Amino acid sequence: MLTVSNYHYIREHFNFEYPSIFGVTPKCFENQLLKLKNLGDFITPLDLINNINSVLTSKNNYYLITFDDGLKEQFEYALPILDAHNISAIYFLNSINFKERRVSTVHKIHLLRSIIPPSAFYKKIQNFYKVRFTNQEKETAISIYRFDDSSSAELKYLLNFKIPFSKQETIINNIFTEYFNEQNVLNDLYMNEDNIKYLASIGCLGSHTHSHFPLGLLDEASMLNELKQSKLYFESLTNSKIESVAYPYGSKEACTDLVFKQAKTANYKIGFTTTPGTNKDTDKNLALMRFDCNDLPGGKNFRS
Numbered sequence: 042m043l044t045v046s047n048y049h050y051i052r053e054h055f056n057f058e059y060p061s062i063f064g065v066t067p068k069c070f071e072n073q074l075l076k077l078k079n080l081g082d083f084i085t086p087l088d089l090i091n092n093i094n095s096v097l098t099s100k101n102n103y104y105l106i107t108f109d110d111g112l113k114e115q116f117e118y119a120l121p122i123l124d125a126h127n128i129s130a131i132y133f134l135n136s137i138n139f140k141e142r143r144v145s146t147v148h149k150i151h152l153l154r155s156i157i158p159p160s161a162f163y164k165k166i167q168n169f170y171k172v173r174f175t176n177q178e179k180e181t182a183i184s185i186y187r188f189d190d191s192s193s194a195e196l197k198y199l200l201n202f203k204i205p206f207s208k209q210e211t212i213i214n215n216i217f218t219e220y221f222n223e224q225n226v227l228n229d230l231y232m233n234e235d236n237i238k239y240l241a242s243i244g245c246l247g248s249h250t251h252s253h254f255p256l257g258l259l260d261e262a263s264m265l266n267e268l269k270q271s272k273l274y275f276e277s278l279t280n281s282k283i284e285s286v287a288y289p290y291g292s293k294e295a296c297t298d299l300v301f302k303q304a305k306t307a308n309y310k311i312g313f314t315t316t317p318g319t320n321k322d323t324d325k326n327l328a329l330m331r332f333d334c335n336d337l338p339g340g341k342n343f344r345s
């Protein structure tokens with residue numbers, strides 16, 4: 042069986058005026074690796090791809106480490122720790138950050154939320170896209186985001202449920218350019234081409250699609266394009282084969298059966314969602330489940 046632990050931000054500090062960027066410190070990351078090492082065996086991406094069926098049906102507990110979003114800190118902080126413990130991981134990157142030199146909308150939102158109070162951010166969005174919340178919706182927002190204060194909950198609900206994804210890009214970009222220089226953020230936030238080539242050379246590069254859009258909301262042709270474009274871009278950049286994909290957001294709405302079918306058409310061999318669970322079924326190679334690292338032993342939400 043296969044258990045996958047997924048990571049995003051890995052940095053020393055998460056001190057922002059308004060918390061919106063969450064992750065683990067290098068120390069916590071290393072401690073979790075040591076915990077998992079006691080529970081099973083880490084598998085390399087290449088061994089997994091080449092022996093997927095025997096890994097899934099094995100009684101042995103195999104663990105795989107994955108990283109989403111191509112963040113530079115994953116290369117700078119996590120990779121040396123993994124090397125020290127002789128563990129390899131898959132790094133899933135979006136090609137839009139490199140091919141088009143654009144910051145993903147999801148990261149623009151994280152950065153904006155870290156410096157703008159939620160109520161002010163909410164108002165700014167309303168300048169571009171007017172929506173009214175019913176009292177029922179306000180209650181729903183607060184219950185979904187019960188760990189947030191009410192204005193953060195309403196902001197998240199606005200972004201995640203009220204504004205269509207296709208509209209978000211333009212709205213967020215307008216606000217983002219008021220506060221940030223996109224090229225500076227690109228250079229600071231994401232890996233560079235040398236990093237990417239290195240990861241490919243050790244068999245650790247995967248695709249997170251082209252533009253970090255929830256694939257399940259796209260029409261069939263755009264879905265396939267998202268999957269193919271990033272594969273082709275990274276394959277030609279690194280002169281290697283890209284055979285694994287992690288679907289952005291990874292939720293049920295983002296990962297429909299049609300998405301898995303298109304991933305197969307695009308010639309991926311393994312694909313990862315963010316549905317939590319341990320993988321044992323051999324017919325779901327393109328719909329593998331992953332845990333958020335916080336939910337596994339050594340993670341902050343783990344309860345044994």
Ligand SMILES: [Zn+2]
Nearest residue numbers: 109110289290
């Ligand atoms: Zn992502």
